[in-house]
Amino acid sequence: MNQPKKLNTPSVAPIKCSQCPIRHRAVCARCDDDELEILESMKSYKTYAAGDVILWRGEPLEFVASVVTGVATLSKTMEDGRTQMVGLLLPSDFIGRPGREQIEFDVTATVDVTLCCFDRPRFESLVCETPHIAQRLMELALDELDAARDWMLLLGRKTAREKIATFIEMLARRSSHGQDGSKDVIDLHMTRDQIANYLGLTLETVSRQFSALKKDGVIDFSDRKHFTVEDIAALQDETGDDADGGVVY
Amino acid sequence: MNQPKKLNTPSVAPIKCSQCPIRHRAVCARCDDDELEILESMKSYKTYAAGDVILWRGEPLEFVASVVTGVATLSKTMEDGRTQMVGLLLPSDFIGRPGREQIEFDVTATVDVTLCCFDRPRFESLVCETPHIAQRLMELALDELDAARDWMLLLGRKTAREKIATFIEMLARRSSHGQDGSKDVIDLHMTRDQIANYLGLTLETVSRQFSALKKDGVIDFSDRKHFTVEDIAALQDETGDDADGGVVY
DNA sequence: ATGATTCTTTGATCTGTATCAAGGCAAAAA
């Protein structure tokens, strides 16, 4: 076992949960000071430029991490180049699979990304000894699974218009910092081509659907990467989802 | 807490792991006799006829279970009736989400199904106290997640022919009881319509692709629900996946 | 058995999205 001993740093103020980036997804909401200090001791930050590949499929996983800033994508590619994104990592999302040595997809930064990384072996020994963290990681895995299944419905059955509406609605919900958030300027972060790969479309279709939604007054673009939702009700109608929600993403 | 005490049944032979259906996915491979006996005490069998809905979306989960015989599907349905299957449960697969009160999809028996059910609250207290079971459930969740992501690539980017080939290849792999297994008669278990809902196609397209693969000598149908793989190499070529595999399902 | 029902196959046609192609715009480089 190589989990760190409690460090002797009395002059340093106790580490606050707010300083523990993994808390972004509440992993350590229930951590005590000792556990937080252990996390702190194995923590380091890594940054990646837009376009950098963070992890290649099959590469050994040396760390687990949470996204502090930026956006990264999980994607699978076929021999002939067809690509499908299988996940989107926004700030507070977690990278890593408890007990897995490697991942089955590429992780790529779409804009500059900062990760808060934890040494994997040390993180895993902490997890082994801390059931509430293990439990939280299980919740994260099940959330991802629910999101993946919602996306399967989108990929298999939704029209291009519904796909785009769903995507925009998800971005609006996930990036709204306000309580209402309906008129925030939202950053797309991705190119039309990347969005197409996420939605199982081509970049031309993405562009056309954006134009159509703009023409219909549902959204408005300030520039190519920034838009506002002008009619949230219409947007939700277009997604094809039940009004009541229950969708995770 | 309401986990059962160890039962006093000395006249009964020790419960073998082979009698514990959940072991189908090796959940209790590392269980000791006490744990097995606890599992045994909370176990019951339920059967469902073909077409029965086992669980409705949103319904409270009263048990977790593993499939003993039969095939069940996980599916999501849109308001207008469009349906997408998001998972397929074959014998040995597990139903249930540690820590979740309900599920986000319907579970339906496509043929007669027997489940081995465990009372959920009692199962969860056992899990809480048995880290190696918790760890195994995490592995199962991550396996499902990998499978879901492979299916996203299929739904988003594969052609109808590739989808059908992938589906057949998966069935061949999962239902081969022999070591080689390439010429076993494989049971389809599902109607063309259900297959279509699994692959994001229509039933007519499924039928046409089956006919085409038969005409090309890749597979052969003995009747509508039973086929053999005549040319496994050709089948794998048609899936669009890397030759090396790495696919989970 | 026999008729009813449900599933499957196959054909004809339609359509949503992909593909091909050509400019347009904005940020970066010269």
Place this chain on the structure above:
DNA sequence: TTTTTGCCTTGATACAGATCAAAGAATCAT
């Protein structure tokens, strides 16, 4: 500033798979 470069938009056309339609098997009920 001008040029280059990388995205993006829009139009024209093609095509894979959906939809519509009808006839054939298989299964079920009586």
